[in-house]
Amino acid sequence: MPRFMDVHSGFVGLTAEQLQEAHQRDLAIEGEEGVHFEHAWLDPVSGKAFCLSNGPDKHSVLRVHERAGHPTTEIYEVPIEVD
Amino acid sequence: MPRFMDVHSGFVGLTAEQLQEAHQRDLAIEGEEGVHFEHAWLDPVSGKAFCLSNGPDKHSVLRVHERAGHPTTEIYEVPIEVD
Numbered sequence: 001m002p003r004f005m006d007v008h009s010g011f012v013g014l015t016a017e018q019l020q021e022a023h024q025r026d027l028a029i030e031g032e033e034g035v036h037f038e039h040a041w042l043d044p045v046s047g048k049a050f051c052l053s054n055g056p057d058k059h060s061v062l063r064v065h066e067r068a069g070h071p072t073t074e075i076y077e078v079p080i081e082v083d
Numbered sequence: 084m085p086r087f088m089d090v091h092s093g094f095v096g097l098t099a100e101q102l103q104e105a106h107q108r109d110l111a112i113e114g115e116e117g118v119h120f121e122h123a124w125l126d127p128v129s130g131k132a133f134c135l136s137n138g139p140d141k142h143s144v145l146r147v148h149e150r151a152g153h154p155t156t157e158i159y160e161v162p163i164e165v166d
Contacts, residue, residue, distance in 0.1 A: 003124070005124055005126075005131075014163070015163075016163045016165075019165050023165045039164065039165070039166040040164065040165050040166070041135075041159075041163070041164050042161060042162075042163040042164070043159035043161050043162075043163075044162070044163060046159055048088075050088050050133065050159075050161070052124075076124075076126035076129055076133075077126055077128070078124035078125060078126050078133070079125075079126075080098075080099045080102050080124070080125040080127060081122065081123065081124050081125070082099075082102050082103050082106045082122070082123050083121060083122040083123070
């Protein structure tokens with residue numbers, strides 16, 4: 001299953017609880033699109049958030065975010081990883 | 084130790100081996116700056132790469148990338164995470 005990194009802007013001042021709530025709205029419906037959100041990181045100063053997910057394609061991932069109320073258009077398929 | 088996500092552009096067509104080589108150049112010197120690069124993801128189509136690291140501050144992370152030959156200026160401290 002392809003893996004994706006998507007990027008959100010505008011989350012300035014979001015708390016850990018608010019990010020958890022937003023993430024839960026994704027998790028609640030992700031199965032309907034065959035998507036799983038694995039992890040999210042937030043910089044509350046700049047308002048940037050990064051979400052790592054897997055799913056059938058970019059559109060499915062973006063649809064979950066849109067239905068959950070936090071749409072973005074910036075998403076990258078990341079088939080190459082190192083650690 | 085704070086955690087950071089930094090973003091690179093321009094890596095269009097990079098292979099897994101080339102990403103590994105670039106990452107190894109970071110790993111070889113990261114200790115000198117008190118930094119550790121934990122993971123990197125690459126989209127070879129758009130050329131975007133994302134690096135997750137920890138270290139004392141943004142400047143230390145950027146200095147490792149610069150010394151390793153792949154500087155960037157886009158970096159975010161990400162103190163909030165969910166999974």
